[in-house]
Amino acid sequence: MANTPERLTKVQELFHGALSLEPAARTAYLVEACGLDRELLDEVQSLISSHEQEGSFIDSPAGPAAAQLLESVRQSYVGQTIGS
Amino acid sequence: MQPDENVTLLLGKWTEGDKTALDELMPLVYNELRSLAKKYLRSERSGHTLQPTALVNEVYLRLVDQRTASFRCRAQFFGMAAKLMRNILVDHARKRRTAKRGGEPTRLSISTADRIGRKPDLDLVALDDALNRLATLNPQHSDTVELRFFGGLTIEETAEAMGLSHATVERDWSFARAWLRREMSA
Secondary structure, three states: OOOOHHHHHHHHHHHHHHHOOOHHHHHHHHHHHHOOOHHHHHHHHHHHHHHOOOOOHHHOOOHHHHHHHHHHHHHHHHHHHHHO | OOOOHHHHHHHHHHHOOOHHHHHHHHHHHHHHHHHHHHHHHHOOOOOOOOOHHHHHHHHHHHHOOOOOOOHHHHHHHHHHHHHHHHHHHHHHHHHHHHHOHHHOOOOEOOHHHHHHOOOOOEOHHHHHHHHHHHHHHOHHHHHHHHHHHHOOOOHHHHHHHHOOOHHHHHHHHHHHHHHHHHHHHO
């Protein structure tokens, strides 16, 4: 895990470095760059696979989800009014 | 309501680097955001969908004089409002989680995303926790996410608000997004 700011900076550097290459060339690049630091290699690779996941909540702004949240709060207010 | 001269002035001062102006400005914006949100929540009109980014925009239009505020002022304002919006939303989500017996997480499905295809539900509380962890490692990353996700800002607007280049914001955004996705799926 990248649990220090310096480590995260290193991870980000390798992340972008790998992504700028063809997928086939990435592993060789990372193995070379990480040397014996197996944890670093795993970290960057797990982030690359997360990057390549199709769609996720974070791709669209909080708008629609927040609207739902606020709406559901509104509904619970309405429920309270009827119940009281 | 007329745009507030004082708010516009404070925003201008803050944009020029006066940090004390922000301390005065923030409660004013927060109150306006909350009271507008409450007004919407109490509204009886059914089928009315509240968009927080629209809400942020409305607060801006109500409080700030468009004629004197610069583009940079606007970006700064949206940056702050995104932070406040995050607070309001996560606060709601935490209260709802506590209110539910057993403390099961409040999950929201993104309605538009659902129509397109299956996407993971959003757990705002988990996102907030993950963002806080990210902030300890790299505050610039968490700020970027805040602006893009909670403020609905574009890459350009985020760059303007943070005083960073377009390329840097793009890199940070793609990295932070991958990081959060992985954190939240673990």
